[in-house]
Amino acid sequence: MKQQVSVAVDSSWSFRPLGDVFDVVGGGTPSKRSTAYYDGNIPWATIRDMNAEHLSTTEHTISLEGLKNSSAKLIPAGEVIMASRVGLGKACILKQDTAINQDIRALIPKTPEDIERKFCLYWLQSITDRIVSAGSGATVQGIRLPFIKSLPFPFINREQQKRVVEMLDQALAALDCARGHAEANLKDCREIFSVAASSIVERMSKGRQxxxxxxxxxxxxxxxxxxxxxxxxxxxxxxxxxxxxxxxxxxxxxxxxxxxxxxxxxxxxxxxxxxxxxxxxxxxxxxxxxxxxxxxxxxxxxxxxxxxxxxxxxxxxxxxxxxxxxxxxxxxxxxxxxxxxxxxxxxxxxxxxxxPPRQVQDEIMDEIETLKKRTHALQFRYAKDLNNIADLRQSLLHKAFSGQLT
The missing domain is CATH 3.90.220.20 (DNA methylase specificity domains)
Structure with missing residues (x-):
């Protein structure tokens, strides 16, 4: 799948340490011992909530008292947050004022008028592999604050940022549409196998189970x-x-x-x-x-x-x-x-x-294995399509943030 993309970006891009451009703000968790700290009016984000480019709702909420008596920080709507622990590589833009826990860092621009927030989001997506590979910890992978602050952020003027965002919006929307079709096909294939296997079990064991x-x-x-x-x-x-x-x-x-x-x-x-x-x-x-x-x-x-x-x-x-x-x-x-x-x-x-009798079970499994082989090729094809789309998406993001798209 090939996308035709173009963007007018100056050939000379300057890069600055992220910590020079943004305040990197951490969060926290109110004590679970106090029920008064939870189920309030303040959305409280954890990694589990970061499943899309825009975070509009959270699984949990906290009270003002919980916010005041913990390290949780209330981050304004429109700002970018990133995972620094557990779900490395995740990032999104807040749709409402939201408190964050200790596994998340918020990126607050030191000069807000200079930064297009979606440009920042796309940039984080472009360096996902770098962030994930920097993770440490035997069971829970995390990245440290000095590493986050040292990441090279492309500091170009806001008009240039907007043009990069417009180009990526168009190109990635087409890829997202293709990904949606491939995901639906893969899901359908798995569901067809499940229903067909269930039918085999019912047909061959009927009256004998x-x-x-x-x-x-x-x-x-x-x-x-x-x-x-x-x-x-x-x-x-x-x-x-x-x-x-x-x-x-x-x-x-x-x-x-x-x-x-x-x-x-x-x-x-x-x-x-x-x-x-x-x-x-x-x-x-x-x-x-x-x-x-x-x-x-x-x-x-x-x-x-x-x-x-x-x-x-x-x-x-x-x-x-x-x-x-x-x-x-x-x-x-x-x-x-x-x-x-x-x-x-x-x-x-x-x-x-x-x-059913043991012999019938073996006969059923033989038929299911035959069915599995027939559907495996289709599942492999759709899974490969998804991998190719993901690779192309990362390639576009990488080129966009190294000034290579012309």
């Missing part, structure tokens, strides 16, 4: 390790699987989290066996996957680990059942947590599962 309580057909249904992770990670060792590694009935380890052999042996309860089913317990609940041979003996964090009675129900079949629309609705029915969905082992153990 027995409805059984999940807890009666497993030998293990327990939590993965749920302690603090701050001091357990090592540079290399035993792969440690997290919820982010489980999506769409697939386990994909990114190679970033490891624990020591000693930790692995000490926490045998969460030690995995090939064929186990991992069920995401918090956040994107209901996603699940079967543990493949290469992760036999490894460990996991805060997921539900299920070992089936293999002569009654196989791990792959249980995972396929979990991914049907009916079971996804069941997970939503038994979930706890008003803001972060959560599944408990106790409630999952009580779920009723339709179990």
């Amino acid at each position: 027995e409805r059984l309580r999940l807890g009666s057909i497993v030998t293990r249904l327990t939590n993965g390790y749920v302690g603090a992770t701050r001091n357990i990670y090592v540079d290399s060792g035993i792969p440690y699987l997290l919820a982010r590694h489980v999506r769409d009935n697939t386990l994909t380890f990114d190679g970033r989290t490891h624990v020591s052999p000693e930790f692995n042996e000490k926490n045998k309860k969460s030690k995995l066996k090939a064929g186990d089913v991992l069920l995401v317990q918090s956040g994107h609940i209901g996603h699940c996957a079967v543990v493949p041979e290469e992760h036999d003996g490894h460990n996991c964090h805060a997921m539900i680990v299920i070992t089936t009675l293999d002569d009654v129900i196989s791990g792959p079949y249980l995972s396929a059942i979990f991914n049907t629309p009916y079971m996804q609705d069941e997970f939503q029915r038994i979930r706890t947590g008003s803001t972060v969905p959560h599944l408990t082992c106790k409630m999952v153990r009580e779920l009723l599962i339709d179990v």
Whole structure:
């Protein structure tokens, strides 16, 4: 996909340290011990709220008393904020006066009349890779204030900034439209697979299944390790699987989290066996996957680990059942947590599962695997389209902020 773009920008761009152009303001969190500090009239932003270029609503609010008695800062509408911890690379413009927590920094221009705020936003997006690569911390990636202040900001006059913004608005709008189509196609493909797989299960097991309580057909249904992770990670060792590694009935380890052999042996309860089913317990609940041979003996964090009675129900079949629309609705029915969905082992153990004879399960899985191969090519194509669009977007941003677009 090629975009024709042009912008009249002086060949000589000057760059200044960000800290010379902006005041970099941090935030904070009011004490959770005082209920009077929360549910007030002041929007209070966390990284979870930063999901679009403009932040118009927040999940939580705080009171004036909470603002006064904490490090939280109220940032005026129209200013740019960026993630300095956890969600590195995120940035947005505030649509209303909003308080921020300690994981966010606000960029307040020292001379407001000189800065086009969307120019600043696009610039931050153009250096996302640089910000992410500078992150440090074993479990929670963050960047330090000196690094933020040292970032080279392109200091050109405001009219030039406006022309860059106008050019990028036009070019990126076309890319965003293409991305929307690719995302919709990928979603449709996944939903078609889910519905078709569910249909295979229903058709091939009809009249031959027995409805059984999940807890009666497993030998293990327990939590993965749920302690603090701050001091357990090592540079290399035993792969440690997290919820982010489980999506769409697939386990994909990114190679970033490891624990020591000693930790692995000490926490045998969460030690995995090939064929186990991992069920995401918090956040994107209901996603699940079967543990493949290469992760036999490894460990996991805060997921539900299920070992089936293999002569009654196989791990792959249980995972396929979990991914049907009916079971996804069941997970939503038994979930706890008003803001972060959560599944408990106790409630999952009580779920009723339709179990056909073991041989029928294998036949069902053979058909589902055939279906999966047919849909995989389409999913790969749409995922590749999304990657190409993301790469082109970053290329346009990079060229715009190095004065290369002519």
